[in-house]
Amino acid sequence: MPNAASNSAGAVWSVLRKECRTEWRTRYGLNAALLFAVASLTAVSFAAGRLGNRTDIMAALFWIVLLFATLASMSHAFVREVEARTMLLLRLVATPTEIAVGKLLFNLLFLLVIEAVTVPLFMVLMGAPPVRWGDFLAVLLLGTVSLAASSTLVGAVIAQTRGRGALFAGVSLPLLLPVLAAAVGGTREMWAANSVAPSLRLLGAYAVALLAASLLLYDHLWED
Amino acid sequence: MLWRLLIFVWIAGWMVAALLFAPQVPVLHETTRVLYFHIPAAWIAVLALGWGMLHSVLYLVKRDLQHDDHAAAAAELGVLFTVMATVSGSLWAKAMWGSYWNWDPRETSIFFVLILYIAYLALRGSIEGDEKRARLSAIYSAIAFVAVPFLMFVVPRMYETLHPDPIINPRGKVDMDPMIRTCFFAMLIGFTALYFWLQTLRVRVTRIERRRELARGL
Numbered sequence: 001m002p003n004a005a006s007n008s009a010g011a012v013w014s015v016l017r018k019e020c021r022t023e024w025r026t027r028y029g030l031n032a033a034l035l036f037a038v039a040s041l042t043a044v045s046f047a048a049g050r051l052g053n054r055t056d057i058m059a060a061l062f063w064i065v066l067l068f069a070t071l072a073s074m075s076h077a078f079v080r081e082v083e084a085r086t087m088l089l090l091r092l093v094a095t096p097t098e099i100a101v102g103k104l105l106f107n108l109l110f111l112l113v114i115e116a117v118t119v120p121l122f123m124v125l126m127g128a129p130p131v132r133w134g135d136f137l138a139v140l141l142l143g144t145v146s147l148a149a150s151s152t153l154v155g156a157v158i159a160q161t162r163g164r165g166a167l168f169a170g171v172s173l174p175l176l177l178p179v180l181a182a183a184v185g186g187t188r189e190m191w192a193a194n195s196v197a198p199s200l201r202l203l204g205a206y207a208v209a210l211l212a213a214s215l216l217l218y219d220h221l222w223e224d
Numbered sequence: 225m226l227w228r229l230l231i232f233v234w235i236a237g238w239m240v241a242a243l244l245f246a247p248q249v250p251v252l253h254e255t256t257r258v259l260y261f262h263i264p265a266a267w268i269a270v271l272a273l274g275w276g277m278l279h280s281v282l283y284l285v286k287r288d289l290q291h292d293d294h295a296a297a298a299a300e301l302g303v304l305f306t307v308m309a310t311v312s313g314s315l316w317a318k319a320m321w322g323s324y325w326n327w328d329p330r331e332t333s334i335f336f337v338l339i340l341y342i343a344y345l346a347l348r349g350s351i352e353g354d355e356k357r358a359r360l361s362a363i364y365s366a367i368a369f370v371a372v373p374f375l376m377f378v379v380p381r382m383y384e385t386l387h388p389d390p391i392i393n394p395r396g397k398v399d400m401d402p403m404i405r406t407c408f409f410a411m412l413i414g415f416t417a418l419y420f421w422l423q424t425l426r427v428r429v430t431r432i433e434r435r436r437e438l439a440r441g442l
Binding site: 150153154157158160161162163167170171173174175177178181202205206209210213214216217220221223 | 350
């Protein structure tokens, strides 16, 4: 059924385009997330001062800033639909999996934009030593995929509860701890000039496991 | 009723036997005794996690609320046993390692299990409607199932542990003093029976509550 497959891909693409367009019209989600990321970065940098050669602490702080940015902004994609009462309409035109995959791609893009601002700023403010770009970007990218995959599923669940945003951070945390452990480990090894391969394997395995489980679970997200 | 009595006598009897007659392990000395309580509690913490996740997945497949009742009961009991394992382990750590908490890999994984249970229960508490609560919390439980092996087995292996199974059990198989082994396995069986008895009790209570709510609604 090549037709159904291309229809699905088309639907995912439409959801992604629609997400980007609505975000771009108001930009309040992106602005709020960027402001939050920069605020937490400033707080960390101000409190810790220049760490110089303590790259182990720097790696931890780096991922804490990204984790906070994720926890603060990622529930937005689904909560916005519920608050604008547009979820039902969206479900009429696409299957749950198509919606969720579209939102997942949007969340990924959203995180990459935030990182494009936060990462250089972090390096400058914290006075970080030069990075090994290949290793660093690999850890960053795999970590970002895991953050987005976990946030998309939890965000879709949380949007249907009474707590919504307030619950998101607490409920996401257990799923994000493996990402945090592996990504901090990888970043630390990168700065210590050791091999990042073990951390990359762990991050990759976790990202794949999360994505596979998500694809099985998306179908159960909405039913009434 | 008979079950309840049997479990009580079994656990009490073996506990007395363990405290009075079982010998001590060289390095652990008097603190050996935490073994009969702490490990069974930790085992139940993990068993309840698996039991709850199994029933969550079964709920998604079969859509029978009974599975959700089991998942919820397992999470509640899981918190109880996890706290018991954490507190007894922490007291033991103070005696042996000199501090209540220092993020040993074993401490990390039990802490993770605890926050997982709490997040799951917080999520349940904020969803209205039985079917919706069952479905959404089952989804969360299923995705957490992916994280569990990473946090319980993979991440802790990345760090050195001071936890004494290398001391009690140096060759990677059960290799204890016969008296310790008998008491330990008896307590393991006792705790498992206790858990499943409490589990059926909790599920029955939920069922009665639901029936009463229905009756009141009519």
